[in-house]
Amino acid sequence: MMQSTIPTPQTPWATSIQQRLNTAGLILLGAVLAGVAVKTTGLSGKLGFAVSFFVIASLLIFIQQLRLRDLAAAKDSLLSSFASLAIILTLIPIISIVATVVVKGYKGIHFGMFTNDMTMASVNDPVTAGGLLHALVGTIMMVGVALLISFPIGLLTALYLTEIRGNLARPIKFLVQAMSGVPSIVAGLFILSILIIPVTQELTGLMGSLALSILMIPTIARTAEEMLRLIPNELREAGVALGATQWRTVSGVVVPAARSGLVTAVILGIARIIGETAPLLLVSGGADALNFNPASGPMGSLPYYIWKAFLTGGTEEAYSRAWGGMLILLIFIVLLFSLARYLSGRKVA
Amino acid sequence: MTPTESSSNENNMEKKMQATTPSSLASVASNRQQRVPGTNLLGTGLETRGVHAWFGKKHVLSDVSLDFAAGTVTALIGPSGCGKSTYLRTLNRMHEFIPTAALAGEVLLDGQDIYAPGTDVTKIRLKVGMVFQKPNPFPSMTIGENVLSGLKLAQLKKSNTDELLESCLVRAGLWSEVKDRLGEHGGALSGGQQQRLCIARSLAVEPQVLLMDEPCSALDPGSTFRIEETISELAKSMTIVIVTHNMQQAARVSDYTAFFLSDGGPGVMVETAPTSKIFSSPTDKRTEDYVTGRFG
Amino acid sequence: MTLLENQSAAIPAPREITTKPRRSDQIFRAVVTLGGMSSLVILGLIALFLSIKGFNVLRVEQFSFITESKWEVITDAEGRFSESTFGLAAMLVGTFLSAIIAVIVGVPIAVLSALYLTFYAKGAVKKLLISLIDLLAAFPSLLFGFWGFIVLMDSAEYWAKLLNKYLGFIPIFDVPAPVFTRSPFIAGMVLAIMIIPIVTAISREIFDQTPLDRIQAAYALGASKLAMIRAVVIPYGRGGVVGGAMLGLGRAMGETVAVYTVLNVVYQINWQVLFGAGGNVASLILLKFGEAGPEEIDALMAAGLVLFLLTLVVNAISDVLINTFGKKGR
Numbered sequence: 008m009m010q011s012t013i014p015t016p017q018t019p020w021a022t023s024i025q026q027r028l029n030t031a032g033l034i035l036l037g038a039v040l041a042g043v044a045v046k047t048t049g050l051s052g053k054l055g056f057a058v059s060f061f062v063i064a065s066l067l068i069f070i071q072q073l074r075l076r077d078l079a080a081a082k083d084s085l086l087s088s089f090a091s092l093a094i095i096l097t098l099i100p101i102i103s104i105v106a107t108v109v110v111k112g113y114k115g116i117h118f119g120m121f122t123n124d125m126t127m128a129s130v131n132d133p134v135t136a137g138g139l140l141h142a143l144v145g146t147i148m149m150v151g152v153a154l155l156i157s158f159p160i161g162l163l164t165a166l167y168l169t170e171i172r173g174n175l176a177r178p179i180k181f182l183v184q185a186m187s188g189v190p191s192i193v194a195g196l197f198i199l200s201i202l203i204i205p206v207t208q209e210l211t212g213l214m215g216s217l218a219l220s221i222l223m224i225p226t227i228a229r230t231a232e233e234m235l236r237l238i239p240n241e242l243r244e245a246g247v248a249l250g251a252t253q254w255r256t257v258s259g260v261v262v263p264a265a266r267s268g269l270v271t272a273v274i275l276g277i278a279r280i281i282g283e284t285a286p287l288l289l290v291s292g293g294a295d296a297l298n299f300n301p302a303s304g305p306m307g308s309l310p311y312y313i314w315k316a317f318l319t320g321g322t323e324e325a326y327s328r329a330w331g332g333m334l335i336l337l338i339f340i341v342l343l344f345s346l347a348r349y350l351s352g353r354k355v356a
Numbered sequence: 357m358t359p360t361e362s363s364s365n366e367n368n369m370e371k372k373m374q375a376t377t378p379s380s381l382a383s384v385a386s387n388r389q390q391r392v393p394g395t396n397l398l399g400t401g402l403e404t405r406g407v408h409a410w411f412g413k414k415h416v417l418s419d420v421s422l423d424f425a426a427g428t429v430t431a432l433i434g435p436s437g438c439g440k441s442t443y444l445r446t447l448n449r450m451h452e453f454i455p456t457a458a459l460a461g462e463v464l465l466d467g468q469d470i471y472a473p474g475t476d477v478t479k480i481r482l483k484v485g486m487v488f489q490k491p492n493p494f495p496s497m498t499i500g501e502n503v504l505s506g507l508k509l510a511q512l513k514k515s516n517t518d519e520l521l522e523s524c525l526v527r528a529g530l531w532s533e534v535k536d537r538l539g540e541h542g543g544a545l546s547g548g549q550q551q552r553l554c555i556a557r558s559l560a561v562e563p564q565v566l567l568m569d570e571p572c573s574a575l576d577p578g579s580t581f582r583i584e585e586t587i588s589e590l591a592k593s594m595t596i597v598i599v600t601h602n603m604q605q606a607a608r609v610s611d612y613t614a615f616f617l618s619d620g621g622p623g624v625m626v627e628t629a630p631t632s633k634i635f636s637s638p639t640d641k642r643t644e645d646y647v648t649g650r651f652g
Numbered sequence: 653m654t655l656l657e658n659q660s661a662a663i664p665a666p667r668e669i670t671t672k673p674r675r676s677d678q679i680f681r682a683v684v685t686l687g688g689m690s691s692l693v694i695l696g697l698i699a700l701f702l703s704i705k706g707f708n709v710l711r712v713e714q715f716s717f718i719t720e721s722k723w724e725v726i727t728d729a730e731g732r733f734s735e736s737t738f739g740l741a742a743m744l745v746g747t748f749l750s751a752i753i754a755v756i757v758g759v760p761i762a763v764l765s766a767l768y769l770t771f772y773a774k775g776a777v778k779k780l781l782i783s784l785i786d787l788l789a790a791f792p793s794l795l796f797g798f799w800g801f802i803v804l805m806d807s808a809e810y811w812a813k814l815l816n817k818y819l820g821f822i823p824i825f826d827v828p829a830p831v832f833t834r835s836p837f838i839a840g841m842v843l844a845i846m847i848i849p850i851v852t853a854i855s856r857e858i859f860d861q862t863p864l865d866r867i868q869a870a871y872a873l874g875a876s877k878l879a880m881i882r883a884v885v886i887p888y889g890r891g892g893v894v895g896g897a898m899l900g901l902g903r904a905m906g907e908t909v910a911v912y913t914v915l916n917v918v919y920q921i922n923w924q925v926l927f928g929a930g931g932n933v934a935s936l937i938l939l940k941f942g943e944a945g946p947e948e949i950d951a952l953m954a955a956g957l958v959l960f961l962l963t964l965v966v967n968a969i970s971d972v973l974i975n976t977f978g979k980k981g982r
Contacts, residue, residue, distance in 0.1 A: 163687020282792020
């Protein structure tokens, strides 16, 4: 057999440098023409420029495709232009929001923040007075208690849907999804009407946890269900074939195998409720003082702290305080989110 | 068709299906009517030079040079996994849809390399059509809309679409069965009918070359027989390349056969010859082993 | 045996297989079933208690609760309750308007973004974009509300003025007075940005599941990407995408803190989206709850019930659509 050299692999269909340069050139031309349009016509401002830039650049690319190829390809380029515009429009708010929180929140952060509460300061005081310790503690306590309530219920619901699959499975699945659509203020209103007004007459951290549970249970249930479904049936069959009861198979084989998925469900549940404001405004009291007892007395929380600073203040200091709290909250959320992503990424086979 | 004609067709079908030894395969191949390319032949055929294919770092096809003369039917045979389908997909530029795909070599349609920079790939696919292993009519369209969908997708304007619709369905051997229900949905047909619908659909854009990737492997023998008849008819006006696992099918329908093989490395084309010769006196021992059933 | 005798030997009926589960399994099943029914119980209780609490008010106001837009409690000289009128109409219109604007603006952007992510983006860029958009879905609504108030309001006010200037001849874009801040339009913009990540995520999942063989058939016929999407992806994904849009609608209708700062609560039905008046039901509840006496609390409960039922219906329709057309495919 003759020894022949193997040629190098190529991808002649990929967009060539020349094509990329051509498109970039057209876009640049569009920007220039848009600038001219803004200067000479009644269009003004960033909006005027942005709109005319998009219209002119898309038109230029359309015409180019029409000349190089045909009408079908030109129309195809329009879809490409609009889809690119859409993704940019989706990204702009994300970038703006994150930038705003970081830039404005940075001014609201100071070292004493984590050791003081707001009993001795008011929202309009300079940012260095007071702190959010009570809010941090409150959020951690309320989320913790909510988790204690929601995790078992959510897990049991998921187990019913994947392991027992009884006659009620379809209605329950439907109801879980319905429950995830309950507006957060209705959750607060419910706790108000069923517990606070008739029974306790007191706004406490526990009430806040209960309201948050209504929002947390569906998230945990749905994620846990998805994770349990990922466990291959062969594992369950192996357990049963060894003579184990269903209870032992589930508790000894299935749930341990789904461990990291369940942790993901918990993290997503926490991320879901950690920023919830409306129900807490209704039922938890929003105290300024540190309170370690969820069952007695109003309890502060991060969202309430931010809300108070923003809406009852009115000065620049108050706004800075609010943004500072928001930055802390956002850091938590990003951490939780990244952790959940990392865990589910590792699980993917 | 009169009852006697249809039963004699059935007998022919049975006889053809029963041929199994290489010599009987060869005789089936040579018994087929000598194909005379029609006068309304489209194009001058397809040539490939030194085609290699990769998926990422994996070299899956090595140095395939094969010519397909206009008006001929060529069968690509060989065991599973030796690159036949991959090769087929390089012929109409469907290979590039797989994210890590790469290739080397040339594929010439009417003398022009279809991978040359600046080539309009949608135009290539209009000239080189494809029928897939699993029938895939568009379920959201009616039978009539399915046949003409190629025109709509490529935005081609044709004046007498009704005539075109009928002639495509006639050529695909489906007209008599669906002419009264063109408004029904494409998914309502049987497997064999759906595949013939897909053939009609690819005919509507008037391709020069029709690629068929194991078109009958999911169908029953009756539908297979009818599609093989269709292939013979179609070859009068275009070039056909068909990948098949079924050696008897190759013997029945093709003028030329190419044998592909992979020994764990990239697939290579071992031998190509007129079909009757490859089954009666193959040059390479590996080909002989395969067609006599020693492996595969 | 003759043929006849063979045929008369009937095919036996299938045996009934029963299992009596072990004690531990019986307990296990009972506990899990009870836990599983929790959602049924909680939803039922919510509906029940809001109805009970709101019943007094609804009995008095009846239909005018939904059709009237006055909301006031009149007390006598000692501060005791004397009479009241509760009507949600203005808030319902405001809820509806801001949610519809959110859907009209947000859904097209979301669907096109999903198309971009599925059919144009590749590799690391695609993963990064998907992560960013999913992150946006995790932001608290409070953040959207404040960002909307501090950052977006000025630009949105500017756009509103433009719309009024050029399209003011259309009644809904006209304004009785040049007050452009805190309007249903601005609330709708904030809500649109909120629902875009959710609708994008659902649409992307659906587009991802379009059967590959149909996509290949379209390309093999010489289709461009646009032609392929129109012929295969849209017919396949239409139902599921509409379901996703309805999910976004439900979310927008129930939002509280995201719109509280950008939408004025005014007790007058306002169809003119650029004008700074209106309000939505959730904002009303939040606004009034702090100082509400017992009668007003009941009215707020009734308002909560209305909101709950509305979002329940919208979400139910969305679930049906997504499950029929989306996840399971056709």
